[in-house]
Amino acid sequence: MTKYNYAIELGGGQTKIYQKDCGLVLCEPTLVAAEPTSSGYSLLGLGKEAKALMGKTNDEVEVFSPIVNGKINNFEYAQELLEYFFEKVKYKKNSGNIIVLVGCGISNNDKKLYRDLLHKVGFKEVALVPTAVCTCVGAGKNISSTKINMVVNIGGGNVDISVINRNSIIKGATLGIGGRNIDSAIAQTIAYDDGIVIGLATAEILKNEVASLFSNDTLNMEVTGVDVESKVPRSYIINSSDLYPIILPFFDEVLRASEVTITSLPPEISKDIINNGVLFAGGVSQISGLNDYLKKYFRYPSIIVEDGEFTSINGAGKLLDDQELLNRIIENF
Ligand SMILES: Nc1ncnc2c1ncn2[C@@H]1O[C@H](COP(=O)(O)OP(=O)(O)OP(=O)(O)O)[C@@H](O)[C@H]1O
Numbered sequence: 432m433t434k435y436n437y438a439i440e441l442g443g444g445q446t447k448i449y450q451k452d453c454g455l456v457l458c459e460p461t462l463v464a465a466e467p468t469s470s471g472y473s474l475l476g477l478g479k480e481a482k483a484l485m486g487k488t489n490d491e492v493e494v495f496s497p498i499v500n501g502k503i504n505n506f507e508y509a510q511e512l513l514e515y516f517f518e519k520v521k522y523k524k525n526s527g528n529i530i531v532l533v534g535c536g537i538s539n540n541d542k543k544l545y546r547d548l549l550h551k552v553g554f555k556e557v558a559l560v561p562t563a564v565c566t567c568v569g570a571g572k573n574i575s576s577t578k579i580n581m582v583v584n585i586g587g588g589n590v591d592i593s594v595i596n597r598n599s600i601i602k603g604a605t606l607g608i609g610g611r612n613i614d615s616a617i618a619q620t621i622a623y624d625d626g627i628v629i630g631l632a633t634a635e636i637l638k639n640e641v642a643s644l645f646s647n648d649t650l651n652m653e654v655t656g657v658d659v660e661s662k663v664p665r666s667y668i669i670n671s672s673d674l675y676p677i678i679l680p681f682f683d684e685v686l687r688a689s690e691v692t693i694t695s696l697p698p699e700i701s702k703d704i705i706n707n708g709v710l711f712a713g714g715v716s717q718i719s720g721l722n723d724y725l726k727k728y729f730r731y732p733s734i735i736v737e738d739g740e741f742t743s744i745n746g747a748g749k750l751l752d753d754q755e756l757l758n759r760i761i762e763n764f
């Protein structure tokens with residue numbers, strides 16, 4: 432039986448690495464900054480450094496994620512990024528075995544790419560586990576019982592909806608929208624309605640700290656952007672009530688897709704979900720007012736996990752301490 436001692440979650444927003452007996456050892460943006468040259472690309476920054484360059488470079492520089500919608504979109508840069516991350520956590524090549532958290536709908540071809548990637552980065556054994564199962568474990572759910580669990584993970588790039596029986600996925604859906612789409616919608620609407628151009632990093636701060644699903648929330652923040660017409664920097668106060676109509680359609684879509692998933696299930700299964708409650712996880716589940724919004728508009732009971740960004744990777748960490756259960760999950764996937 433292989434002993435796994437590392438877990439990695441390559442999110443569209445952030446990469447998280449967990450080391451057995453140490454805990455979370457890295458959480459950095461899944462981002463690469465590169466500039467085209469006559470012979471290809473020259474690398475300017477990885478992870479946090481790439482994020483710090485966002486919106487601050489000339490137009491030629493691209494800051495992008497090599498993982499898009501849960502798939503490896505650019506193998507070379509994904510490898511470059513992971514080699515950098517594992518060097519940072521002082522991993523000795525070919526000394527460990529790793530589990531990779533992936534979405535439930537992943538194709539066999541994409542599974543192979545993840546295995547190849549982690550082998551190249553220096554892991555002996557590489558196994559894949561569904562993120563949603565790890566989320567349940569992280570949220571303290573007993574995945575060995577016959578009770579059905581449902582997870583709605585609202586991440587940076589995707590919304591992943593999964594129904595779990597024992598330790599495997601019986602139904603799943605992925606929406607190709609996530610926190611990043613909210614950031615873009617905020618930046619675009621402010622440019623269009625108020626004539627101020629703000630960067631995506633500022634839009635993300637607005638989403639995380641000012642946006643709220645309480646329609647009458649009174650949070651606000653002063654942001655500085657560039658006036659569309661005069662091109663002069665201008666400061667401006669943004670209120671949560673300005674952001675509410677921008678973010679609402681996103682959450683309405685998440686609820687609609689979750690309800691469609693539940694209504695498509697046989698009654699014995701949906702009955703369990705109604706008894707257990709739907710788990711909401713992922714970084715965007717931390718948005719202010721989600722609990723109130725779900726109570727008002729979602730037709731099923733719900734639970735918002737604590738520290739939504741880290742529930743899945745912490746669940747994977749717990750599995751590293753229960754290799755028997757971990758091996759059953761790997762066999763079932
Ligand atoms: N308080 C908050 N309110 C709203 N969004 C938040 C908050 N805190 C973090 N986020 C957002 O959560 C997202 C990151 O969440 P998470 O780490 O779960 O995503 P990911 O795993 O990288 O992406 P994915 O699961 O889509 O591949 C980012 O868009 C971030 O801005």
Ligand SMILES: [Mg+2]
Nearest residue numbers: 442443586587
């Ligand atoms: Mg995620």
